[in-house]
Amino acid sequence: MSASSLRVGPNSADVTYSSAAVDRGSVGVITPSILRFDTPLALASGQTLDAYELAVETYGTLNDTASNAVLICHALNASHHVAGIAAHDPKDVGWWDNMVGPGKALDTDRFFVIGINNLGSCFGSTGPASINPVTGSPWGAAFPVLTVEDWVHAQARVADHFGIEKFAAVMGGSLGGMQALSWAIECPERVENCIVIASTPRLSAQNIGFNEVARRAIITDPDFHGGDYYAHNTVPSRGLSVARMIGHITYQSDDDMAEKFGRNQRAPGADGAWRYGYDVEFEVESYLRYQGEKFSRYFDANTYLLITRALDYFDPARSTGGDLARAFADAQANFMLVSFSTDWRFPPERSRELVRALLKSGRPVSYAEIDAPHGHDAFLLTDSRYHAVIGGYFDRIALSLGLGARHRSGGGMA
Amino acid sequence: MSGQQDILKNDLRPDLARIAQWIEPGSRVLDLGCGDGTLLEALRDERQVIGAGVEIDDDRVIACVRRGVNVIQQNLEGGLALFDDKQFDTAVLSQTLQSMHRTEHILREMTRVAHQAIVSFPNFGYWRYGLTILSGTMPVSGQMPYQWYNTPNIHLCTLRDFETLAQDLGMKILERATFNEGREIGVLPGWRSTLAVYRITAA
Numbered sequence: 001m002s003a004s005s006l007r008v009g010p011n012s013a014d015v016t017y018s019s020a021a022v023d024r025g026s027v028g029v030i031t032p033s034i035l036r037f038d039t040p041l042a043l044a045s046g047q048t049l050d051a052y053e054l055a056v057e058t059y060g061t062l063n064d065t066a067s068n069a070v071l072i073c074h075a076l077n078a079s080h081h082v083a084g085i086a087a088h089d090p091k092d093v094g095w096w097d098n099m100v101g102p103g104k105a106l107d108t109d110r111f112f113v114i115g116i117n118n119l120g121s122c123f124g125s126t127g128p129a130s131i132n133p134v135t136g137s138p139w140g141a142a143f144p145v146l147t148v149e150d151w152v153h154a155q156a157r158v159a160d161h162f163g164i165e166k167f168a169a170v171m172g173g174s175l176g177g178m179q180a181l182s183w184a185i186e187c188p189e190r191v192e193n194c195i196v197i198a199s200t201p202r203l204s205a206q207n208i209g210f211n212e213v214a215r216r217a218i219i220t221d222p223d224f225h226g227g228d229y230y231a232h233n234t235v236p237s238r239g240l241s242v243a244r245m246i247g248h249i250t251y252q253s254d255d256d257m258a259e260k261f262g263r264n265q266r267a268p269g270a271d272g273a274w275r276y277g278y279d280v281e282f283e284v285e286s287y288l289r290y291q292g293e294k295f296s297r298y299f300d301a302n303t304y305l306l307i308t309r310a311l312d313y314f315d316p317a318r319s320t321g322g323d324l325a326r327a328f329a330d331a332q333a334n335f336m337l338v339s340f341s342t343d344w345r346f347p348p349e350r351s352r353e354l355v356r357a358l359l360k361s362g363r364p365v366s367y368a369e370i371d372a373p374h375g376h377d378a379f380l381l382t383d384s385r386y387h388a389v390i391g392g393y394f395d396r397i398a399l400s401l402g403l404g405a406r407h408r409s410g411g412g413m414a
Numbered sequence: 415m416s417g418q419q420d421i422l423k424n425d426l427r428p429d430l431a432r433i434a435q436w437i438e439p440g441s442r443v444l445d446l447g448c449g450d451g452t453l454l455e456a457l458r459d460e461r462q463v464i465g466a467g468v469e470i471d472d473d474r475v476i477a478c479v480r481r482g483v484n485v486i487q488q489n490l491e492g493g494l495a496l497f498d499d500k501q502f503d504t505a506v507l508s509q510t511l512q513s514m515h516r517t518e519h520i521l522r523e524m525t526r527v528a529h530q531a532i533v534s535f536p537n538f539g540y541w542r543y544g545l546t547i548l549s550g551t552m553p554v555s556g557q558m559p560y561q562w563y564n565t566p567n568i569h570l571c572t573l574r575d576f577e578t579l580a581q582d583l584g585m586k587i588l589e590r591a592t593f594n595e596g597r598e599i600g601v602l603p604g605w606r607s608t609l610a611v612y613r614i615t616a617a
Binding site: 336352355356359360364365366367368369370371385388389392393395396399400 | 464466472475476478479480481482484485486487488495496497498501
């Protein structure tokens with residue numbers, strides 16, 4: 001295992017998300033490291049990955065007893081770059097910079113925070129675009145399909161690397177929340193607190209349906225070449241762009257899109273006349289195309305397939321006959337769940353289902369249902385109630401671990 | 415009992431202190447409309463109670479989280495579907511019954527999810543209230559500090575009214591405590607108390 005410096009490609013993965021400007025609560029300029037693991041990793045699919053690398057960022061200082069560590073798990077298109085300013089690009093601010101930093105809800109004055117780019121992703125960790133050591137060319141379609149549980153097992157070795165036996169908290173939103181849940185189930189003795197935001201115990205048929213449309217857009221792009229487009233020097237950018245456009249719609253609420261775009265025309269003719277064509281007519285079309293095209297320039301299509309499939313497969317109650325409470329039977333963590341009222345991708349009802357199961361299995365659980373207009377994306381945005389709940393919860397964790405009080409109050413905290 | 419002493423030392427309101435006395439140390443308690451978590455915090459710290467609260471207000475939910483009190487943000491009118499039968503030893507509804515739309519429903523739900531229910535509410539049979547009405551206006555008091563047009567209290571009742579309802583719902587009243595301005599009232603409570611606390615079970 002070795003750690004070395006890393007140059008990653010443009011990781012402005014979430015410009016639309018992390019609109020927060022760098023403030024006094026920033027962790028500053030951050031350089032990621034690459035951790036290499038040479039012990040084979042057995043995967044849910046039955047396959048084995050002989051070796052892999054993970055891109056990792058950390059903020060704050062690990063204390064002597066390694067009791068103050070918090071793992072942040074990322075969602076579909078984000079990365080290890082959770083907070084701060086990327087050393088290679090001052091405009092690249094971490095995707096959860098409004099949440100993580102000195103004095104912020106997750107206070108890096110007291111906690112040691114780790115962000116890991118998931119296995120199979122495309123921001124420095126081993127993934128389909130990496131070189132397969134056996135063939136000497138990119139993995140492409142041969143890269144194994146991964147599950148949320150596989151990610152957890154891969155991440156656990158990062159904890160081992162830092163000498164962290166037990167995380168003070170594992171936290172994530174959306175797909176990141178699934179990883180936090182999975183941590184509490186897969187490694188019960190290593191999670192003190194599990195913070196699950198805007199997540200779900202499983203995807204619905206509608207969720208899988210959206211994922212499938214996105215995957216078909218990629219797979220049917222002539223430039224996809226069965227996943228081995230690297231060898232053809234092509235990128236299925238049209239398919240990936242469409243996939244991203246679909247995703248974008250599901251992240252936002254109807255009201256939010258109505259407010260942002262309404263039926264505004266992009267470049268209306270005289271007196272607002274229609275253009276009577278199929279090019280961009282409405283602002284919302286322009287916005288989605290822009291987001292899709294931008295995304296297709298930095299994200300790997302195979303990674304998109306892999307991650308949406310991991311989402312589909314996540315279902316911890318599958319091994320307990322559909323009994324979600326029994327799935328949590330061995331969990332030892334305290335749970336904090338948050339949902340957002342206008343999230344129709346993973347609506348509050350899914351979080352309530354988790355709350356019910358956790359109560360039934362006897363786990364301590366708190367649940368905040370934030371009345372926010374921004375749909376699923378709300379988990380990435382600044383909201384004083386949401387951040388006060390998370391900040392309050394971390395203050396309790398700090399109290400129970402003897403980490404002291406806040407030294408300062410940063411951006412986002414009330 | 416030392417726990418009782420400690421709770422009183424904590425400056426818990428007398429009615430809450432009485433509620434605390436009816437709760438077994440180490441038992442599981444659901445506090446409905448738990449506010450800022452004061453009662454559950456006291457029960458946790460003084461009686462090692464495993465508690466959960468239900469609260470709808472954002473600021474109060476935040477206050478609970480800051481106290482380390484487990485809280486679930488939910489509207490009580492939606493019922494207690496999140497909770498299993500007899501998941502708790504005690505369900506508490508403190509000074510909230512009078513403002514709920516579905517009075518019978520919440521009482522049934524409380525006795526479904528818990529072995530015993532503790533309910534407190536303002537006693538509308540208090541003699542001064544009657545006198546105020548006789549003099550031509552609706553009563554406004556410390557216990558019910560609202561005007562008739564802005565009060566959330568839509569289901570006010572007297573001790574006898576509540577006892578009749580409990581009987582009609584097939585519930586058994588185990589204990590009753592009555593208060594006026596923080597003093598416990600023993601004689602003529604139906605007339606002299608402003609606040610009543612009941613301990614009931616599903617017969």
